[in-house]
Amino acid sequence: MSFTADRLLLFGATGDLAQRMLLPSLFALDADGLLAPDLKIIGTARSEMTDGEYRNFARAALEKYLPADRRGRMAEFLNRLSYQTLDATTLEGYDDLAKKVGTPARGLAIFLSTAPSLFGPTIRGLQSAGLTGENVRMCLEKPLGTDLASSREINDAVAGAFPENRIFRIDHYLGKETVQNLLALRFANLMFEPLWNAAHIDHVQITVAETVGLEGRVAFYDDAGAIRDMVQNHMLQLLALVAMEPPAHFDATAVRDEKVKVLRALRPVIAGETVTGQYRAGAIGGQAVPGYDEELGKPSDTETFVAIKAHVDNWRWKGVPFYLRTGKRLPKRVTEIVIQFACVPHSIFAGRGATMQPNRLVIGIQPEENITLSLMAKVPGLDREGIRLRQVPLNIAMPDAFSGAVRRIAYERLLLDLVEGDQTLFVRRDEVEAQWEWIDAIRSLWATEGLTPKTYTAGSWGPSAAIALAERDGVTWHE
Ligand SMILES: NC(=O)C1=CN([C@@H]2O[C@H](COP(=O)(O)OP(=O)(O)OC[C@H]3O[C@@H](n4cnc5c(N)ncnc54)[C@H](OP(=O)(O)O)[C@@H]3O)[C@@H](O)[C@H]2O)C=CC1
C-alpha cells in the first residue's frame, strides 16, 4: 500500500474539472518539485486526440485557469502527459489503455473525474485489462450517489475491485488549508479543547455561501439541489471536524473513526428544523442576476438554499444546536464556522453598568483565511459611573501569519496524497453512507410534508424563514 505512484491515469481528462482544477493542481505540484520525476500522467476520454494534441489542450487549460504568478515553465510538465481515446462504457479499448499506461515501476493511481454512472463500466473495463492489481489505487470524484441506496451501489461496485484501503473518495473541502487548520487549532492548542463542549459552547454555525448560480452544470444541479450538492458532503465533513473527539493520531484510521462517530450521532431532523429556498432575480454587488427558473429555462422546485438546525446526540454536544446554511446567489462568497461560547456564569461587572457578550470564535475558510476570537475588553477611560466593556477581535489572518506561503488549490493537497497513498483527507465508505442516511431522512421528511422551497431574492441571505430558524432560539446568523 505504501508506494508513491509513478503512473496517474485520469478519466474525464477533457472535462471541466480536469481543466479547471486537476491539470492546474498537477502542474503546480510539479512546479514545486513535489511530483516524483518519473510520474507519468495518462489522460483518457472519448474525444479523439493524439498525445501532442492533449498536451496543447492541457497547455490551454493551464494558461486559462492558473494565476499568471504560478505558471512558470510548462514544457517539463506537459512532457509527463499522454492521452488515450476510450469510451469507458465498452470493454473494447481498455487493453489499449493498459498498453498506454505500461508497467508501473511502483504503482498506478486512477482518478475518475467522470459522471458516477460511468464508475461501474469503468471498473469492469479496468478489471478486464488487469488494471486493478495490488499496486493500483482508485480515486472517486463526487457525487457518490444521489441517496444511500445508489451510494451503496457505487461503493459495492468499487469494492468489487479495490479494498477500502485503496479507495480514495474526494471531498475537496478536506483539501482546503483552513479546513485542515481546524484540526491544528483544536488539537495543537491546549486552550480550546477544555471548552469545546456543551458546558461552554452555546451553539455552532456553519455557513457556505456562494454568489454563483448554476455555472453551466444545469442538469446535475437541478437533480441534486443544495442539500445533496453541498450539505451531504462538504458541510457534514466540516461539522464532523468541529464535533469529533480528539483522534489518538493524525492518521487515516484514527481521524476517520472519530468523524464517523459524529456522523452516526446526528439526530434525525424533525419538521420545522429545516428551511429551503430558491432564488428569484435580484442583484449581487450591483450586478443584476436572473432567477433560478430563468437560468434553468424552466420552472423547478429544486432548492438552491438550505438551512438546518442539526444536533449531535452525544455527551459532548448535548443541547448544542449546529445551525447549517448554504445557498447560491447569496450576497457574498464566504465559508466560515462560528463557535459561539456561552456567557460567563456570573458577571462581576453587572452592578457597574457594563454589558457582556459571550466569546465567539470565527474560523474563516474562504475567501479570507482567518481566525478571529472575540473577547471582552475594558474601553480605556476614567469613567466615574462604572466600567465600559466592549467586544474586541483577536485576529489571526493566515496570509499574514504565514507570509510567503502559496495559496494552493485544494486538489493539490488531495492529488499529492493520492499519489503518495495517504487516505487521511479522503472520505471512508462508512462516512459517506452515514452522511447519506441523515440526508435521505431529511429529504423524505420534505416529501412527507410537501415542503417546497420559499423564494428569496438573489443577493439576500436566503428566505426570511432561515433567519427565523435561528432567531426563535435567540441566535443571530453571523455576517
Ligand atoms: N466541474 C466541477 O467543478 C465539479 C465536477 N464534479 C464532478 O466531477 C465529474 C466530472 O465533472 P466535469 O469535469 O465537470 O464533467 P464534464 O462533463 O465537463 O466532463 C466529463 C468528462 O468525462 C468524459 N466522458 C464522458 N462520457 C464518457 C465516456 N462514455 N467514456 C469516457 N469518457 C467520458 C468527457 O470527455 P469526452 O466527452 O471527450 O468523452 C469529459 O472528459 C462529474 O461527476 C461532476 O459532477 C465534482 C465537483 C466539481
Ligand SMILES: O=C1O[C@H](COP(=O)(O)O)[C@@H](O)[C@H](O)[C@H]1O
Ligand atoms: O462541490 C461543489 O462545490 C462548489 C463550491 O466549492 P468551493 O470550493 O468553491 O467552495 C459548488 O459551487 C458546487 O456546486 C459543488 O458541486
